[in-house]
Amino acid sequence: MIVFWQVGPQSFAELIEKLGRTGYPVDCVIYDPLMPWALDVAKRFGIVGVAFFTQNLVVNSIYYHAHLGNLQAPLTEEEIFLPGLPKLQHQDMPSFFFMKIVQDPVVLELVVAQFSNIDKADWILCNSFYELNKEIADWTMKTWPKFRTIGPSIPSMFLDNQVKDDERYVVAKFTSEECLVWLNDKPKGSVVYVSFGSIAALNEEQTVEMACGLRDSGSYFLWVVRDSDQIKIPKDFEKKSEKGLVVTWCSQLTVLAHEAIGCFITHCGWNSTLEALSLGVPTVAMPQWSDQGTNTKLIVDVWKSGIRAPLDEKQIVRRDVLKHCIREILESEKGKEIKSNALQWKNLTAAAISKGGSSHKHITEFVDSLFHLQADS
Known part of the structure; x- marks a missing residue:
């Protein structure tokens, strides 16, 4: 450095x-x-x-x-x-x-x-x-x-679709084909998507508890586990089945935009947080480090678009806790309220970047200032 x-x-x-x-x-x-x-x-x-x-x-x-x-x-x-x-x-x-x-x-x-x-x-x-x-x-x-x-910095095709030829994610769609084929025959709002981004990594004990919690929840799940972390998954855990699919990578925006996704178990990095809000997906927060605890605070107490998974004395989210969190989001009255809040944020996001919205006005003001600077020079 x-x-x-x-x-x-x-x-x-x-x-x-x-x-x-x-x-x-x-x-x-x-x-x-x-x-x-x-x-x-x-x-x-x-x-x-x-x-x-x-x-x-x-x-x-x-x-x-x-x-x-x-x-x-x-x-x-x-x-x-x-x-x-x-x-x-x-x-x-x-x-x-x-x-x-x-x-x-x-x-x-x-x-x-x-x-x-x-x-x-x-x-x-x-x-x-x-x-x-x-x-x-x-x-x-x-x-x-x-x-x-001026955010969120997400392609228009996932938000207001005002940029008609915004196909920057077309390659990612093809590389996520296995995920999409698997998702396509799942009921609307039924799948738990699990990803902890490109830096945060669960230790072996937490990975085992995650695997067991997903399996015991009885829900469909799509779990992204990097190649280097695959060894932490229990050997008897089925990585591809009717109920679950474990992959090493997927196009997160494409997956979150899929109607089959019911909730997102996430470390709450800012990109993942913004993407979930922008696409109306409720979250189960499992912050790891850096800004993620602050993002979780906002998700749970300010925006009310998710819940925090409680930790035990070893700072582990146990399988029964995870199962309860999943069911709370997907099945309970509180989950319905959280989903409603998430959809409201989705609408507010689209409004912000659409013509006349707050972010649209701000980026227009900024770009106009550069043109005026060039004209003056």
């Missing part, structure tokens, strides 16, 4: 110079704030610098308050109160404020450093939409007048 920070600015500056010499001058740099040096390089060349946050507003706000010195790791307060946010407890905070990772605070320093030069940015964009967190969005826009929510 240290080497990257040393080499990155120089390489980026050389790229901008090369593009300028070859007739392709750079007018705007959109960068991930985890690399704040990109903004410094852009400003050196007099280029518009735009920060694009890929995590949610609440998590960004927590890290910003840490940058201001209002939060210190490890946290000692049992409850945390911050402007515009719901009351937070330890399980709701990003994991970098706790655990053994605090002994090596590099990661926490990295996420907090996103705000080291943020005031120099011409625009600050976020992969979210206004209606998800109105109060914190308003607070953030007061802090940074050029802050805008």
Whole structure:
């Protein structure tokens, strides 16, 4: 990481110079704030610098308050109160404020450093939409007048279908053919989809409990388990049957959009959280680390589009608990209410990115500003 920070600015500056010499001058740099040096390089060349946050507003706000010195790791307060946010407890905070990772605070320093030069940015964009967190969005826009929510960053074909030829996921559809064939003959809203993303990994004990919980629930399930984790699945567990299918990868958006999906067991990474909200899929939350506990707090207590799977003293979700969670989502009155809430968020998401919606207005405002800048120059 240290080497990257040393080499990155120089390489980026050389790229901008090369593009300028070859007739392709750079007018705007959109960068991930985890690399704040990109903004410094852009400003050196007099280029518009735009920060694009890929995590949610609440998590960004927590890290910003840490940058201001209002939060210190490890946290000692049992409850945390911050402007515009719901009351937070330890399980709701990003994991970098706790655990053994605090002994090596590099990661926490990295996420907090996103705000080291943020005031120099011409625009600050976020992969979210206004209606998800109105109060914190308003607070953030007061802090940074050029802050805008422009999400979710999901292809139009899964949302409002306004971009008629939006076929960027067509390859993923073909590579998910086995999943789709299996899903196609399942009843509407009957399948439990299970995936923990590309980084989070369940330990062997939790994997065994997951397998047994899925099997004991009696529900249909589609479970994504990476190649490297397949060995953790019990040897007597059937990986392909009428009731269940275990795969190493699938197109998550394509699967979540399928009418057979009834709920999503997830680690609650921000992309997975946004995708579930955007497609109206209720969630069973099993956060692992990073921002996932904060996302879970919002899912359960603010957006009310899912439930949290309780942990035992070993921090494991046991099979009986998992079975109960699945049945609660798919079969109970509370599950019906959660499903109704999830569908409302789906409608709000589509409205936000449709013409006249909050995200549509924000991205239009941003793009128009770039055209005006070019016209003035």
